[in-house]
Amino acid sequence: MPVDRVISVIIVNFNAGPILTDCVHSVFASTVPVTVYVVDNASQDDSLSVMDNRVHILKNRENMGFASAANLVLPLVNSEYLLFLNPDCLVRPDTLARFVNVMDSHPQAGMAGCLVRNVDGSEQAACRRAVPTPWRTLVRICHLDKLFPNYCQNFELHRQPLPKHPIEIEGISGACMFVRRSALDRVGPMDEAYFLHCEDLDWFMRFRAHQLKILFIPDVEVVHVKGVCSHSQPIRVLWYKHRGMVRFYRKFFRDEYPFLLFWGVIVAVWLRFFLSVISYPLSVIKRRFSS
Structure with missing residues (x-):
C-alpha cells in the first residue's frame, strides 16, 4: 500500500x-x-x-x-x-x-x-x-541543582x-x-x-x-493553553501523573539504581503527590484572593 x-x-x-x-x-x-x-x-x-x-x-x-x-x-x-x-x-x-x-x-x-x-x-x-531519571527527579525535588549547580542538573x-x-x-x-x-x-x-x-x-x-x-x-x-482538559479534576490528574511516573521508573530504571536510592525516589514521588493534594485547597484560595 x-x-x-x-x-x-x-x-x-x-x-x-x-x-x-x-x-x-x-x-x-x-x-x-x-x-x-x-x-x-x-x-x-x-x-x-x-x-x-x-x-x-x-x-x-x-x-x-x-x-x-x-x-x-x-x-x-x-x-x-x-x-x-x-x-x-x-x-x-x-x-x-x-x-x-x-x-x-x-x-x-x-x-x-x-x-x-x-x-x-x-x-x-x-x-x-x-529524560527524568530517578536521580534527576531527586535533584529537582530536593532542589539540589540550586544548591550545587555545578554538579547537579535536573531534567528541564x-x-x-x-x-x-x-x-x-x-x-x-x-x-x-x-x-x-x-x-x-x-x-x-x-x-x-x-x-x-x-x-x-x-x-x-x-x-x-x-x-x-x-x-x-x-x-x-x-x-x-495548558490545563484546559484537567482543570475540572486536578487531584485526579495529579494521581495519574504520579502513578505514571512510578510505572515509568519501575519499567526502565529498577535494575539500574541501588535499591535504597531507587525506592527512596519512589517514596519521594508519592510524598510529593500527598503534599500537592494537601496544599491544593490553599493554592485555590490564594488564586481567588489574588484575582
Missing part, C-alpha cells in the same frame, strides 16, 4: 471546550494537506457540538486515557507522518510544513517536537528536556539558550509530537498502561532504544 503524504493529525479530547474548535481550525489552516481525527473520551461538555464536518470523530463511551484513545486511530491511517496534538494547542499555518521539511532531511529521526509556548509567549518547561532544559538549528534531544513536549509512521511501526504504539502522563516519556525511551533520533526544532512553534 503506498504511503500517504497527507498528514494525519490525532487529537484526544476530554472536555476541552471552545479551544478544541480553535485547535482544529488552526490545523486546517495548514499549508500542507491534513486529515484530522478527534478521539473523544466521553466528554461531558459541548466541545464536539460545533466541530468542523471535515473532522473524523471517534467517540468513546468512557474515558480511556490518552494513549489508548490515540492508538485507536492508528489502524485507520497510512500517512507517512502523524501529529499527536493536544486539543488546547494552536499551530501556525506553516508548522506542519516545517516539520515535514526537517523530518525529510533527517531520515534517522523517528519523531520531532518544537518550541511550545505559553499564552504569554514564554517557553513551556516540558518543551525540551532530558528550557532555561538554556535556544539552539539555532534542529538538535537531537532526549525528550520533547507530549503536547505536540510529530512522528514518522515507519518509526512508529518499529517501536510500537504508546503503552496503554499509562492512563495520563508519562506515556510520552515511555515512548521517548523506546524510540531511542531503537536508535531513532528525537529532534527539537527551535524555529517551529505552537501555543499550548
